[in-house]
Amino acid sequence: MRAVSYAEFGGPEVLHVAEVPVPEPGPGQVRVRVAASVLHPVDLMIRSGRFPAPLPTGLPYTPGWDVAGTVDALGPSVSRLAVGAEVLGFSPWLQTTAGAHAEYILLDAAWLAPAPAGVPATEAATLPTNGLAAAQALDLLALPAGSTVLVTGAAGQVGGFVLALARATGLHATGLAGAADREFVESLGATFVPRSENPAGPFDAVVDLAVIGPSLLDLVRDGGGYVAASPPLRPEPVRGIRTFALEVQPDGTRLGELAALVAGGDIPLRVAGVYRFADAAAAHERLARGGVRGGVVIVP
Structure with a gap:
């Protein structure tokens, strides 16, 4: 072959x-x-x-x-x-x-x-790698519907899937991205914040795909959640904030759920x-x- x-x-x-x-x-x-x-x-x-x-x-x-x-x-x-x-x-x-x-x-x-x-x-x-990365990030946070989540790098491949899944599961997402990405971020039901501005917290959780770093913990409420883009970037917990690191794993069952959302038009x-x-x-x-x-x- x-x-x-x-x-x-x-x-x-x-x-x-x-x-x-x-x-x-x-x-x-x-x-x-x-x-x-x-x-x-x-x-x-x-x-x-x-x-x-x-x-x-x-x-x-x-x-x-x-x-x-x-x-x-x-x-x-x-x-x-x-x-x-x-x-x-x-x-x-x-x-x-x-x-x-x-x-x-x-x-x-x-x-x-x-x-x-x-x-x-x-x-x-x-879909598979980036979609599962997004799903597993939100699964780690286990946020109830109505929670707020800040997503950095929101217009990237994983970020876009996080926004789509947040909308599908009843979360209120704020997407931090470049000015040219406003239309995409807002099309997924998220509040857009340009990279040049500081988001107004507090949020229930942050998914930091743009690797901004531990300074974002200041935007998370006490007892909230934070997902880093990879294990070396995971910060130490403070104020009861649960910190996680993204390590995407294959999962046919979860991927099947994502594929169904794609077929239904919920994930672009x-x-x-x-x-x-x-x-x-x-x-x-x-x-x-x-x-x-x-x-x-x-x-x-």
């Missing part, structure tokens, strides 16, 4: 299309024929050799986390999925180094969910561009330039 690959660290020029063996599913695994996958900032960091932690296997690597596609083969003990079913999910790449920028990928059956009906694969592929999906395997370097260059509002999608 064909896959985007690199055998050395470096710039986008190290990427090439390689012929690699078609993987065979083991117990509990599903082989998915990939229709679309998505490029993430972490893919750029790993490719450049700047990832700060050891990886489970060595080069060469095929990058890519998210996948939308079709079940192609089932391993032993998999019964809840059928060959030919349209699915979506994501590979926890830092654990498996199984990349989705390939014609086929193996995933645990528990990581997969039915794709939302009528949604193109290039759009559906933007955004695509910034679609690139073929042979144009993977251009996709990496586009994401590296920043300012992306939507998923950078890779297709075979």
